[in-house]
Amino acid sequence: AQSVSQHNHHVILSEAASLELGCNYSYGGTVNLFWYVQYPGQHLQLLLKYFSGDPLVKGIKGFEAEFIKSKFSFNLRKPSVQWSDTAEYFCAVIYNQGGKLIFGQGTELSVKP
Amino acid sequence: ETGVTQSPTHLIKTRGQQVTLRCSSQSGHNTVSWYQQALGQGPQFIFQYYREEENGRGNFPPRFSGLQFPNYSSELNVNALELDDSALYLCASSFEPGGEQYFGPGTRLTVT
Numbered sequence: 411a412q413s414v415s416q417h418n419h420h421v422i423l424s425e426a427a428s429l430e431l432g433c434n435y436s437y438g439g440t441v442n443l444f445w446y447v448q449y450p451g452q453h454l455q456l457l458l459k460y461f462s463g464d465p466l467v468k469g470i471k472g473f474e475a476e477f478i479k480s481k482f483s484f485n486l487r488k489p490s491v492q493w494s495d496t497a498e499y500f501c502a503v504i505y506n507q508g509g510k511l512i513f514g515q516g517t518e519l520s521v522k523p
Numbered sequence: 524e525t526g527v528t529q530s531p532t533h534l535i536k537t538r539g540q541q542v543t544l545r546c547s548s549q550s551g552h553n554t555v556s557w558y559q560q561a562l563g564q565g566p567q568f569i570f571q572y573y574r575e576e577e578n579g580r581g582n583f584p585p586r587f588s589g590l591q592f593p594n595y596s597s598e599l600n601v602n603a604l605e606l607d608d609s610a611l612y613l614c615a616s617s618f619e620p621g622g623e624q625y626f627g628p629g630t631r632l633t634v635t
Binding site for chain 1: 554556558563564565566567568571573578579581613615617620621623624625626627628629
């Protein structure tokens with residue numbers, strides 16, 4: 411079955427620490443990959459996306475993600491987090507150019523000032 | 524450019540009642556998707572509308588139905604509400620069915 415798995419439910423970091431959030435998806439054909447962020451009290455916002463081409467994609471606010479096809483992974487990274495990065499992060503996949511976004515269960519990131 | 528808007532913001536209904544949620548898509552977008560997000564979980568796909576036709580459906584019963592209008596706005600209707608329908612309902616629009624989706628703020632539905 412097509413599915414997305416996020417490795418960590420809750421991550422706690424201090425400011426300036428590096429961040430890596432794991433995301434794996436099951437095999438199911440061609441994929442479009444996304445990371446969304448939900449800040450407290452706000453709606454889901456697109457952080458970055460991968461459709462094709464360079465597997466290292468850069469998004470807003472200094473985030474980047476790497477698509478590793480052989481590992482079915484699309485991990486999110488940021489070299490130095492800020493308190494304002496405190497939010498919930500969702501990895502999501504569209505399979506075979508369909509319209510259905512399949513989300514992971516989310517990772518709550520708490521950044522301590 | 525106006526983003527995705529949803530109404531109402533909050534809604535409280537009684538079990539067995541019916542509810543209609545509304546969504547206005549972002550300018551230029553012809554595709555609308557609806558999701559249900561329970562507390563502590565990722566959004567679950569309900570269905571998608573593309574140019575006024577249903578273009579895919581998730582694992583939701585037929586009492587969840589929808590419409591898309593010529594201006595690409597959309598409605599989600601839920602009949603015979605159950606307690607488990609309590610959730611945040613999200614609408615997202617995109618340029619095309621497989622494209623990046625932009626989300627509205629959601630409607631918080633509480634069923635008592």
